Amino acid sequence: MKKFLLLSLIALQPAYAITIQIDYTYDTTNFFNTQAKKDAIEGVARFYGNLLTDSLLRIDPAQNPGNTWTTNFFHPATGALVTLTNPVIPADTIIVYVGARDLGGSVRGQGGPGGLGGSGFTPWFNLIRGRGNPGAVYSNANAALRTDFAPWGGSIAFDIDTTWNFSLTQNLSGLEFVTVALHEMGHVLGVGTASSWDNKVSGLTFTGAASLRANGSTPAAQSGGDHYDGSLNSEAYGSFNTAHGSSRAVLMLPSVSDDGSTIGVATDLDLAGLVDIGWEVTPPHALTATSLSPGGASFQWRSSSFFDYQVQRATTLPSFPGGSTQAPGTGGNLTWTDPTAPANRAFYRLKTVRVFDQPAAIPLPIPPPDEAPSTFYEPPQSVACSHGE
Numbered sequence: 001m002k003k004f005l006l007l008s009l010i011a012l013q014p015a016y017a018i019t020i021q022i023d024y025t026y027d028t029t030n031f032f033n034t035q036a037k038k039d040a041i042e043g044v045a046r047f048y049g050n051l052l053t054d055s056l057l058r059i060d061p062a063q064n065p066g067n068t069w070t071t072n073f074f075h076p077a078t079g080a081l082v083t084l085t086n087p088v089i090p091a092d093t094i095i096v097y098v099g100a101r102d103l104g105g106s107v108r109g110q111g112g113p114g115g116l117g118g119s120g121f122t123p124w125f126n127l128i129r130g131r132g133n134p135g136a137v138y139s140n141a142n143a144a145l146r147t148d149f150a151p152w153g154g155s156i157a158f159d160i161d162t163t164w165n166f167s168l169t170q171n172l173s174g175l176e177f178v179t180v181a182l183h184e185m186g187h188v189l190g191v192g193t194a195s196s197w198d199n200k201v202s203g204l205t206f207t208g209a210a211s212l213r214a215n216g217s218t219p220a221a222q223s224g225g226d227h228y229d230g231s232l233n234s235e236a237y238g239s240f241n242t243a244h245g246s247s248r249a250v251l252m253l254p255s256v257s258d259d260g261s262t263i264g265v266a267t268d269l270d271l272a273g274l275v276d277i278g279w280e281v282t283p284p285h286a287l288t289a290t291s292l293s294p295g296g297a298s299f300q301w302r303s304s305s306f307f308d309y310q311v312q313r314a315t316t317l318p319s320f321p322g323g324s325t326q327a328p329g330t331g332g333n334l335t336w337t338d339p340t341a342p343a344n345r346a347f348y349r350l351k352t353v354r355v356f357d358q359p360a361a362i363p364l365p366i367p368p369p370d371e372a373p374s375t376f377y378e379p380p381q382s383v384a385c386s387h388g389e
């Protein structure tokens with residue numbers, strides 16, 4: 001009797017998510033007054049947190065005697081600058097303060113990363129700026145060298161008198177809160193706000209290599225330094241009930257309009273933008289069998305354009321000598337049918353290859369212009385974004 005056995009073994013590299021912690025301390029207009037609203041913003045935080053697998057070191061002044069720091073950000077309910085002295089930021093955690101106020105006109109959301117100030121010595125400055133990511137440690141004077149971004153967090157304000165729809169799964173009447181929250185969280189994570197983004201804006205294009213590949217080898221047009229150009233479409237990253245690979249307006253456009261059908265989500269190009277900023281974006285790539293029979297085997301998986309993929313096949317473990325050729329992701333669903341599937345048992349797994357490695361540090365000019373022991377201050381960033389209803 002012939003047997004056919006499928007085994008899909010994934011996760012060739014360990015992946016650790018980060019936690020984007022939503023903080024309501026400054027929600028002084030009491031916008032997030034229902035569990036449904038909290039579920040919506042926390043669902044957005046979890047979406048990005050699960051995709052990002054960077055390591056972010058803990059920031060704790062008590063563990064670094066002789067050094068102090070401050071964080072600063074825009075109060076989401078008033079717009080005023082808030083400064084906190086010597087907060088502790090847990091490892092692999094980003095803190096985002098949320099709230100709402102009247103943003104005026106068609107502005108629906110305003111968000112960005114917080115700033116920070118430091119007093120002490122170079123290793124401390126490297127820690128609070130880079131959190132262990134060498135491409136993010138440069139001082140403001142050397143911001144042009146930044147290739148990575150490792151914020152402690154930031155803040156997002158939502159428009160208080162917009163009619164919102166807080167559903168995590170449906171495009172209902174009102175403006176999709178999840179779409180605007182995904183967009184503003186993109187700014188907190190550095191789109192249009194991090195130096196490592198700004199350093200890749202050249203004229204009318206964003207020159208990041210991952211964005212280039214996501215955009216079909218055409219340089220991605222940018223708008224005002226803060227967003228991708230409003231004309232761009234890409235493939236939706238399957239989330240919030242929107243199908244993976246469906247053609248959508250890019251999330252990080254100057255103005256996101258509601259298509260009236262499904263929730264506007266991050267697209268392949270949006271995630272590629274995060275890769276270009278320096279984030280390690282690691283979507284789960286599960287291999288599913290769409291057809292299995294003796295002598296036949298077909299598979300499907302979700303792809304992202306910043307990965308290459310190869311389905312590997314073995315008839316005995318542990319080596320996988322057969323399978324598909326390694327090929328680039330597209331942002332859509334990819335399929336492969338094994339043209340020489342064994343009639344007896346076979347084992348298949350999906351190999352994922354990260355195309356763009358975590359950015360390395362660029363050597364500083366000599367002599368190093370670092371400022372220790374000294375102080376520095378960097379202001380918060382924020383982008384005001386309008387969205388159609």
Ligand SMILES: [Zn+2]
Binds near residue numbers: 383
């Ligand atoms: Zn925006």
